[in-house]
Amino acid sequence: MSVMEFLKDLPSYDEHNFTLFNTDHGIRNCSKRPSIYLPTKDIPSEQIIVTEKTNILLRYLHQQWEKKNNTSPKKRDQSSIEQNGDESRPRKRPCLNSPLN
């Protein structure tokens, strides 16, 4: 494959771009510098990026635990039974917060 094929139909966003670039006098040296932007008007930013402070290990354990709770059909059945009004059983609820905080 010739280099021609590599370099044919190079993408063009605006076909005029760089058409008036003059290299007759050799390689140009860019001496123009952009003017400096000095904002004095306060534009509040729409969003603040905050970092989650929870340790990833705790978050992982938490997630695992929740998953286990949510996905175990047995427990769901149990709770539905409870809600159905079998009052003779002692209502034992798992402690969600204390060990984790």
Place this chain on the structure above:
Amino acid sequence: MAYHYVVTAQKATAVTACITGNFTSPTDLNLLVAKVNRLEMYLVTPEGLRPMKEVGLYGRVAKMKLFRPPYEEKDLVFILTARYNAMILEWRLGANNELEVVTKAHGNVADRIGKPSENGILAVIDPQARVIGLRLYDGLFKIIPLDKDSTELKAASLRLEELNVYDLEFLHGCANPTLILIHQDLNGRHIKTHEINLRDKEFTKIPWKQDNVETEASILIPVPSPLGGAIVIGQECIVYHDGQSYVAVAPPQIKLTPINCYCRVDTRGLRYLLGDISGRLFMLMLELQEKMDGTQAVKDLKVELLGDIPMPECMTYLDNGVVFIGSRLGDSALVRLSASRDEGNQYVRPMETFTSLAPIVDMCVVDLERQGQNQLITCSGAFKMGSLRIIRNGIGIQEQASIDLPGIKGMWALTLAPDSPYHDTLVLSFVGQTRVLTLNGEEVEETEIKGFVSDRQTFFTGNVCHDQLIQVTDEGIRLIARAAGGGWALAAEWRAGGARALSVVACAGSWAVAAAGPKLYLVRVGKAQLDLVKEVCMEEEVACLDLGPGGEEALLGVGLWTDISVRVLRLPDLEPLHTEKLSGEIIPRSLLICVLEGVCYLLCALGDGSMFYFTVEPRSGALANRKRVTLGTQPTVLRSFRTLSTTNIFACSDRPTVIFSSNHKLVFSNVNLKEVTHMCSLNAEAYPDSLALATDSTVTIGTIDEIQKLHIRTVPLGETPRRIAYQESSQTFGVITMRVDKLDLAAGGAAGGAGDAAAAAPARASASTACASCSSAAPPPAPPKHAPPPADLEVHNLLVLDHHTFEVLHAHQLMATEFAMSLVSCKLGDDPNHYYAVGTALLNPEESEPKQGRILLFHWSEGKLTQVAEKEIKGGCYSLVEFNGKLLASINSTVRLFEWTSEKELRLECSHFNNIVALYLKVKGDFILVGDLMRSMSLLQYKQMEGSFEEIARDYSPNWMTAIEILDDDTFLGAENSFNLFVCQKDSAATTDEERQQMGYMGAVHAGDMVNVMRRGSLVAQLADTAAPVHHPVLLATVSGAICLVVQVSPELYEFLHQLEERLAHTIKSVGKIPHAFWRSFNTDIKTEPAEGFIDGDLVESFLDLSRQVQQETVQGLQIDDGGGMMRDATVDDLIKIVEDLTRIH
């Protein structure tokens, strides 16, 4: 306490990142370039890149990525700084059509714990802009889900199994954001993908992976949909993988050097440009085939070498085959890809270069022209982009046109067309003739004006009242008026009586004053008539004269021969008002009276290039406030000119200078031209607001810069410069360079015998190989037989360069494994000669630090380099300094003093051992400041009587030093490798020995760039009354090509500027919302402390760029000393005056 002002004279030039996108509007195509802590926005236009805005950030840009959320019409930029400040920026047109930069989101994403990755920060954005991914610490991957509707973007860390990640990217065309990464474990490098569940903030599954890709695979290129998958770039092979298909190629072209950056060419992702670290550009193309189901798949990967580019750090495809190449090792460039090859067999054509000084490795401050104006010569760039840069401060002339015409004695611009506001004619006078040039558009052609004398030298010509022209020659004065037919004709003529011809003349309004010998003639110019009004005889012959403003009663200044005096007379009676004797015997050559900022000045330049200047009391003509400055070494001609509606003075000499008034003080700015003999202002239609400048051989038409700035000249070397030293006695520079020679393995193999060194060939012609005169050290002993020959050989040279032409006069090659580390020009003991001393290290790859080295002394005289001494040392010589006529060297952990004996040998006198690696040495008097690799700075004193060193103070903090300097007897400046500066002071008055031995911190600031070298000196001449109250200037040069200045200021000025700094930090809003105090705080891995003892000059000087109204608000309540110890409210003008003075110290 110590008080300092730190300011950037030259901003960093190294390009660290670049991206193309639609940033400023949905239709604009922009280039965004990051240079350390600044962003430059350009617009792509038919004429090329047009600069739009430069934005300074309070942080070093670590990563810059563009993305476009589905609801946006243009691209946004995500930036992460080295200190983990994240921001999302938008460029948009504000209320008054001014471009503004909006911080859409910001926050710090640092974790309190975590091991920062050794491979650096990686940042990626999902192609559908759902999430930003960051790899900041090993084993963790941070995600910032991009949720448009919430006011908080919650960043969360995920555990990443792979510890050693080299690159990562998001894959295109995935239902959930899917990461691909290259990681390394004991078995090699592998690629792996991870799908992310954004809601649960966890990795859910591994869609596919590929173990054991190439061992050096380091770059991932995600391929856009519909193809998807990714390209993996390794040292020798390139792989495409999308989970199902795997295509690998090993193109021979890429084998030699690693590829370090890429950019996508077409949006479909079939073509990519790859750049390698040696500066070669390749194109990678995906060849497709149709699969059975009609979809396309990658069949093959093709790579083609396109040509040479600057050694790239980053690159980006702009439009129509034009690519921007950003470099950290030299000039960045704009190049055009072209299907046809040029003479050099290249498919790449350079279009434009962007000057970069980076990295500055060493520099010297030299007053080459011996005029009190320093120039800076830097060792810049590396490898094929290595160069010396000559940097000087001055006003630049933008040349528009030039004509070769030797021997010009005078030059004036005329308007011949009726009622034209523009000049259309240039009159040039030569010895014995006068020539007239017509400016016709941009064309210049010779013509004649009827009535004009052309066979004599013109002393003056100009447009005068009644639409007439005046011409003064030695014969007399001629008045030329419009003739009936529209041409010109002589209207009146006046000749001086007596034998003496006219020699000097001045003309203003309706007056002409001419002098012949001691006689002065005052002639009134009327309509077609010239009348002698007054004739006086001065005591001595007239040397120069000028008419001041004031119409009928104008002042006349006259400079006389023999008694060397300046007289002030008043028109029309030529009544003498004032006599001022100038001291000395040099004749006044040029005199000028002019009004600058409402103050009338008389300036008188002498034949030796010095100039006196006075203020003139307009009524009495009395001269006061006499001052003298040296402008050059040749007779100086003073001419006034107007630009931007202010009057300025141009002093034509071998060191052209522009004199202007600022805050009622005269300011002298040298012009960046070698010499100017004559000049005149020119306001032609094609050359508006221009100057015509004559040198010995040419006339140049150009415009003049508004302000003085640094001008950079490049001397390309083609190899890496490491150290530079100036030797005034031999008018040469010594430069240590390093070049990489390729070992010709084929030739080595053919020779066959083990131990035969393979023939090393220079990779390209460079300063040391192209030099006509060469010498080299004896070849080293043969390397051990079992050692494999290295592929590349680093060859070190000492080059001797002429100090004017920078031509390489001689190249001396060191031994094969010998690295030159240090260089100094020195004069030792009673020996009258100046020597170049070179400190070297002999490198053995098996040793952790050099065990052997040499100190070599060379003498350059009459075009020959002779080695006069060689001293073997036990280690690498990191630094060499001349010290009390002896040679001071730091060798590994020791500091050693060598004296030069009468037998011309270096003899060790004494040593000091208390360092890890003594990298830097600076001396002042008997004191030696030592900069250590990791143990900060210590101060030694040399005891002359005992011939020993005593350590008198030390900074006990663990700072890894990169440069040191002595500011004054007690104060020391250090730079360390976390981009901070600090000042230590020794406390001689402390009561206990323990306290005395401790150098206390007296200031610290975050410079934001790694300082490589510090040198005492400044870039501006200290002239007359222009100096700001600052002392002990030190110039700093950085890895990114910035040049900074640190000066000492008084506690009062510090206190005042500190208040201003705090106000400005409040007034000027930070883009990215990083507080100024955070940015400037001293920050290392182990501590962060607020900046103190330093004023941020960059912030203070931005005061001048604010609008008057904002300046007014900033000044509110600021108190200033009125000079007598009383405090009063400062005004904007007070501030402008103080800050403008500060801007002139660099």
